[in-house]
Amino acid sequence: MNLDQKYTALLNEAQKRNLPDVEGIQLCFKTLSLAANIDRDCANQLSVYGLSEGRFVLLFILYAAGESIAPKQLAEQAGITRATVTGLLDGLEREQLIERHANVVDRRALNIELTTKGKLIAKQVFDQHSRWIASLFGNLSSQERQQLSNLLEKVSNNIKSN
Known part of the structure; x- marks a missing residue:
């Protein structure tokens, strides 16, 4: 390496x-x-899909939810700020992957949902991305994977900010 x-x-x-x-x-x-x-x-x-990791994460969260979600919930689930979510959503909306809708209960609030195009891209990218991630460790045996996991955990425990 x-x-x-x-x-x-x-x-x-x-x-x-x-x-x-x-x-x-x-x-x-x-x-x-x-x-x-x-x-x-x-x-x-x-x-290749015009996505950053941040946009991909929001697409996945929306896809997994199967329903509309408030930007605040997206920020909490993605572990990012609401301001960051707003910027990512702007890009996804420009690409016509999401739509913003007024909340029926509180018209000041928004709900975000995937468009048909967004659902298709989310599924396609998630399937391809999952295969790619798994392939990174494809040449390791089950025992080697467990050993690596244990070693990484051991090193992680040395970091003071854990």
């Missing part, structure tokens, strides 16, 4: 300074490089 150039430079400096546990530093940089590669590939996969 190739490290991103910035990590190679940092690793070289760590080696020059004889820092303790250079191997641990290298593992961290490999993990960060892998995550960046996955993010880039994900963006490429979604860009």
Whole structure:
């Protein structure tokens, strides 16, 4: 696995300074490089459909709900701000993937629902995206997957902000 150039430079400096546990530093940089590669590939996969990861997540939430949802609920479920949701919804609306409707109970409030085109794209992209994600670990045995999961959990427990 190739490290991103910035990590190679940092690793070289760590080696020059004889820092303790250079191997641990290298593992961290490999993990960060892998995550960046996955993010880039994900963006490429979604860009074919004119989607960002944020837009995709909102489409999926709406598709899974099977009914209209208030922007506030979308923000909560996606773990993003309402302002971010508004921007993402503007783009989805321009692409005619969603429609905004006044809430029948409170006309000041909005409900968001997928258009027919939005439902079709959501299903197609989710199916394709799920296959792609699964393929990333396709060459690992069940035992290796469990081992990797355990190791990632163990490392995650070292992060103070957990």
